[in-house]
Amino acid sequence: xxxxxxxxxxxxxxxxxxxxxxxxxxxxxxxxxxxxxxxxxxxxxxxxxxxxxxxxxxxxxxxxxxxxxxxxxxxxxxxxxxxxxxxxxxxxxxxxxxxxxxxxxxxxxxxxxx
Amino acid sequence: xxxxxxxxxxxxxxxxxxxxxxxxxxxxxxxxxxxxxxxxxxxxxxxxxxxxxxxxxxxxxxxxxxxxxxxxxxxxxxxxxxxxxxxxxxxxxxxxxxxxxxxxxxxxxxxx
Numbered sequence: 001x002x003x004x005x006x007x008x009x010x011x012x013x014x015x016x017x018x019x020x021x022x023x024x025x026x027x028x029x030x031x032x033x034x035x036x037x038x039x040x041x042x043x044x045x046x047x048x049x050x051x052x053x054x055x056x057x058x059x060x061x062x063x064x065x066x067x068x069x070x071x072x073x074x075x076x077x078x079x080x081x082x083x084x085x086x087x088x089x090x091x092x093x094x095x096x097x098x099x100x101x102x103x104x105x106x107x108x109x110x111x112x113x114x
Numbered sequence: 115x116x117x118x119x120x121x122x123x124x125x126x127x128x129x130x131x132x133x134x135x136x137x138x139x140x141x142x143x144x145x146x147x148x149x150x151x152x153x154x155x156x157x158x159x160x161x162x163x164x165x166x167x168x169x170x171x172x173x174x175x176x177x178x179x180x181x182x183x184x185x186x187x188x189x190x191x192x193x194x195x196x197x198x199x200x201x202x203x204x205x206x207x208x209x210x211x212x213x214x215x216x217x218x219x220x221x222x223x224x225x226x
Contacts, residue, residue: 009154034214043118043204043217044157090156099164099211101147101172106156 002027004093004105012111013081021076021108023091033074034092034102035065044090050074061085081112117141118218120205125223127192127199135190135221137205145211146188150174151202151220160203163188164211192223200225 003026013019025031032051036044048059055067065076074091088107094100118139127133137146145164149157159172163182177196182188188207192199202222206215 032212036217041202041220041222043120043219044206046214046216049214094212097212101159101162101212102215104149104157106154 002093002095002100002103004091004103006089006091006105006108008108009106010109010111012113014113015083016080019078019081019085019110019112021089021091021110023074023076023105024072025074025091025093026072027093027095030096031074032094032096032100033065033067035059035063035074035076036090036092038088038090038107040087047076047089081110083112083114086110086112118205118207118216120203120218120221122221123219125221126226127223128226130194132191132193133223135192135203135205135223137188137190137218138186139188139207139218140186141207141209141216142185143207143209143216144185145208145213146182147206147208147215148172148178148180148188148190149204149206151204157204160190162211199223 005024034049035047038044050057050067058064090107091105092102094102121136147162148160158174161180163169179191204220205218208215
């Protein structure tokens with residue numbers, strides 16, 4: 001069975017500082033990895049995904065994520081946080097079969113202070 | 115304007131009542147999904163459909179039913195058998211099974 005762990009319920013960072021939201025996964029075979037963001041009472045918005053290729057993936061709004069196969073991690077990063085980045089972030093994984101569904105982590109709340 | 119719409123935004127259910135949540139997409143996506151979101155639990159898959167007239171149970175299908183009679187539509191019925199229906203329900207679609215999912219704005223279901 002596949003699984004995702006987001007070890008931090010909440011991450012606090014000051015505006016302008018770099019941010020990291022952690023994600024580790026477990027899956028059979030090669031993973032497909034995703035990050036989504038959710039603002040209050042809204043649906044999820046797709047940020048970025050890793051399927052194959054370069055371990056550093058760039059996505060929307062200046063976010064990027066680094067795939068590390070040996071550590072089974074896919075941490076989300078941004079060089080300089082904005083107050084408007086404050087939201088709930090979800091990591092998700094599936095295996096590389098054509099019929100697999102996504103498994104989501106429990107989410108990490110990011111709070112960026114002015 | 116392409117996207118996924120869900121209605122209503124808020125829905126109230128009385129004891130013993132079935133209620134239906136609407137999900138429509140005009141993205142020409144084959145696959146559609148229903149998730150339930152509870153605080154601190156992330157998203158859990160209720161049902162999914164890879165193609166019209168076909169659907170599969172997800173991880174927490176008990177107390178729910180779906181239909182997929184049209185490509186654009188994937189309504190979810192919360193039946194009276196679902197004893198704890200209060201949650202935020204999210205619909206998603208993807209071009210094909212396993213591809214990037216795009217989400218609707220959600221429906222919050224509350225029990226009176």
